[in-house]
Amino acid sequence: APLLQYKVWVKPGSEQSFLYGNHVLKSGLGRITENTAQYQGVVVYSMADVPLGFGVAAKSTQECRKVDPLAIVVFHQADVGEYVRNEDTLT
Numbered sequence: 001a002p003l004l005q006y007k008v009w010v011k012p013g014s015e016q017s018f019l020y021g022n023h024v025l026k027s028g029l030g031r032i033t034e035n036t037a038q039y040q041g042v043v044v045y046s047m048a049d050v051p052l053g054f055g056v057a058a059k060s061t062q063e064c065r066k067v068d069p070l071a072i073v074v075f076h077q078a079d080v081g082e083y084v085r086n087e088d089t090l091t
Contacts, residue, residue, distance in 0.1 A: 024074035053079030
């Protein structure tokens with residue numbers, strides 16, 4: 001994760017929402033790497049630089065600056081909480 005080029009940091013209040021499988025909203029966005037293109041794969045970090053999972057940027061860095069606070073900025077793909085949620089179905 002530290003070697004990847006595109007990263008997104010989420011605010012502490014949005015970490016749990018992301019770990020439950022929800023997308024990241026603009027209101028939960030802490031920081032985003034400059035020049036991130038739309039539909040670019042990103043690693044999602046907490047503000048303490050702990051990798052939480054990965055997703056796809058729904059908006060570019062420039063679009064994120066001017067969108068509505070309830071707009072989705074990162075589509076959820078996978079996170080560290082998936083094992084706990086799907087533990088019963090894993091074989």
